[in-house]
Amino acid sequence: MKPLILITNDDGYDAKGIGVLTRVARQFGDVVVMAPSCNASGLAHSFTSARPLRVRCINEEPGCVVYACDGTPVDCVKVAVEHFCHQRPQLLLSGINHGSNASINVLYSGTMGAVIEAAVMGIDAIGFSILDHSADADFEPSVPWIRTIIADVLDNGLPDEVSLNVNFPIPADGVIKGMKLCRQSHARWADSYEKRIDPQGRPYFWLTGRFECDDKNEGTDQWALENGFVSIVPIKADHTDFQSLDTLEKRFR
Amino acid sequence: MKPLILITNDDGYDAKGIGVLTRVARQFGDVVVMAPSCNASGLAHSFTSARPLRVRCINEEPGCVVYACDGTPVDCVKVAVEHFCHQRPQLLLSGINHGSNASINVLYSGTMGAVIEAAVMGIDAIGFSILDHSADADFEPSVPWIRTIIADVLDNGLPDEVSLNVNFPIPADGVIKGMKLCRQSHARWADSYEKRIDPQGRPYFWLTGRFECDDKNEGTDQWALENGFVSIVPIKADHTDFQSLDTLEKRFR
Numbered sequence: 001m002k003p004l005i006l007i008t009n010d011d012g013y014d015a016k017g018i019g020v021l022t023r024v025a026r027q028f029g030d031v032v033v034m035a036p037s038c039n040a041s042g043l044a045h046s047f048t049s050a051r052p053l054r055v056r057c058i059n060e061e062p063g064c065v066v067y068a069c070d071g072t073p074v075d076c077v078k079v080a081v082e083h084f085c086h087q088r089p090q091l092l093l094s095g096i097n098h099g100s101n102a103s104i105n106v107l108y109s110g111t112m113g114a115v116i117e118a119a120v121m122g123i124d125a126i127g128f129s130i131l132d133h134s135a136d137a138d139f140e141p142s143v144p145w146i147r148t149i150i151a152d153v154l155d156n157g158l159p160d161e162v163s164l165n166v167n168f169p170i171p172a173d174g175v176i177k178g179m180k181l182c183r184q185s186h187a188r189w190a191d192s193y194e195k196r197i198d199p200q201g202r203p204y205f206w207l208t209g210r211f212e213c214d215d216k217n218e219g220t221d222q223w224a225l226e227n228g229f230v231s232i233v234p235i236k237a238d239h240t241d242f243q244s245l246d247t248l249e250k251r252f253r
Numbered sequence: 254m255k256p257l258i259l260i261t262n263d264d265g266y267d268a269k270g271i272g273v274l275t276r277v278a279r280q281f282g283d284v285v286v287m288a289p290s291c292n293a294s295g296l297a298h299s300f301t302s303a304r305p306l307r308v309r310c311i312n313e314e315p316g317c318v319v320y321a322c323d324g325t326p327v328d329c330v331k332v333a334v335e336h337f338c339h340q341r342p343q344l345l346l347s348g349i350n351h352g353s354n355a356s357i358n359v360l361y362s363g364t365m366g367a368v369i370e371a372a373v374m375g376i377d378a379i380g381f382s383i384l385d386h387s388a389d390a391d392f393e394p395s396v397p398w399i400r401t402i403i404a405d406v407l408d409n410g411l412p413d414e415v416s417l418n419v420n421f422p423i424p425a426d427g428v429i430k431g432m433k434l435c436r437q438s439h440a441r442w443a444d445s446y447e448k449r450i451d452p453q454g455r456p457y458f459w460l461t462g463r464f465e466c467d468d469k470n471e472g473t474d475q476w477a478l479e480n481g482f483v484s485i486v487p488i489k490a491d492h493t494d495f496q497s498l499d500t501l502e503k504r505f506r
Contacts, residue, residue, distance in 0.1 A: 055456075
């Protein structure tokens with residue numbers, strides 16, 4: 001039996017990146033795409049329970065069905081697995097995201113929210129992102145690496161509840177040097193809200209942001225990406241800081 | 254100078270829980286409340302950038318100003334720190350949430366999204382939740398524990414980028430036995446979507462969920478809560494699974 005691969009993203013079902021990912025995934029098995037009906041960037045691990053979800057079939061052909069859902073990326077994974085997959089998916093792929101999900105971006109990313117959700121459900125899951133926000137980003141240099149990573153995970157699986165956050169660099173010379181398994185760089189968005197005044201004289205606040213990262217030692221995803229390597233960070237759903245369990249235990253008992 | 258304490262939640266500025274938390278926090282310093290203008294549960298770490306935010310002043314008195322914001326809990330933290338705090342907050346408190354944020358719920362929780370965001374910004378942060386979803390939940394048994402935890406964190410701080418996820422049990426005998434520093438229980442929501450048909454004959458899918466947890470050893474937050482203890486889990490923003498870095502490194506290079 002062919003493996004079933006479920007695909008989602010947070011840029012919407014009609015983004016270029018998910019089209020490329022679907023094309024690659026079809027070489028490995030049957031594909032169900034369930035992706036947000038419009039842009040759902042920055043929705044992180046949010047899900048919808050106060051209202052129902054609607055699902056629309058966009059295209060159906062042998063081995064590949066594409067649906068759009070009016071929920072979040074996490075919703076897409078949940079509803080697809082229960083109602084739109086003819087067998088349990090062996091793999092969840094998310095992306096290819098237009099823009100970086102390396103470092104601290106994993107916290108905010110709907111692409112990675114879907115990945116972590118699948119991992120919690122016991123499905124091997126990989127998020128792919130490219131360091132180019134533009135709608136017509138060139139995904140072709142990343143395709144051979146995506147193929148290699150998918151083949152490895154289909155063959156060998158991933159540790160329990162562990163998923164992969166894969167980001168592709170845009171090297172100046174166009175050549176990706178290799179892959180690096182990395183830790184997540186510590187960083188932050190130095191956010192600033194532009195305060196503006198509307199035509200009625202009332203203020204509103206619009207987010208602008210600047211990525212700040214001082215943690216670029218070898219071994220981090222930011223180092224890998226800035227040096228022309230694909231970064232692969234193993235991600236876990238357990239947020240416990242085990243390092244501080246002992247020191248804090250003395251204070252809280 | 255009095256410390257400034259910033260408060261948010263995901264149940265909305267007018268929920269009972271945030272009122273209790275504000276009352277307790279005022280014993281320690283000046284308070285700014287910036288909370289969602291309506292229920293924002295399940296929004297996790299999501300933020301708003303496609304549209305601007307609006308902020309409305311609900312109440313202002315010496316030592317305590319309350320604002321409502323039409324964004325997510327993470328938005329509330331970001332915009333409050335930049336535009337609505339007269340000094341940098343020494344502490345961010347989120348809650349008291351109506352309902353558990355223990356175990357896997359930390360992934361979905363807007364309450365905890367705000368906490369993790371503050372920690373990344375370098376502000377000590379604590380999320381408080383009680384295992385009672387009802388709008389009129391009785392928060393009084395938890396108040397002395399909240400006071401103890403706030404006093405400790407104001408005095409001694411928290412490790413860098415580490416925040417606290419605090420949950421309060423509802424013991425059958427009404428007596429909370431003590432506090433336990435815990436790790437996050439591994440669990441999942443066994444979600445199911447009810448498929449219904451609308452008056453026009455079209456299907457829609459509405460989420461229902463059942464919490465499933467087999468990981469209740471001593472040392473987990475679920476164990477603490479089921480045995481009448483306050484659970485305190487130190488939470489980190491770094492999602493790297495360091496355990497699998499070495500084993501996976503051999504596969505991806």
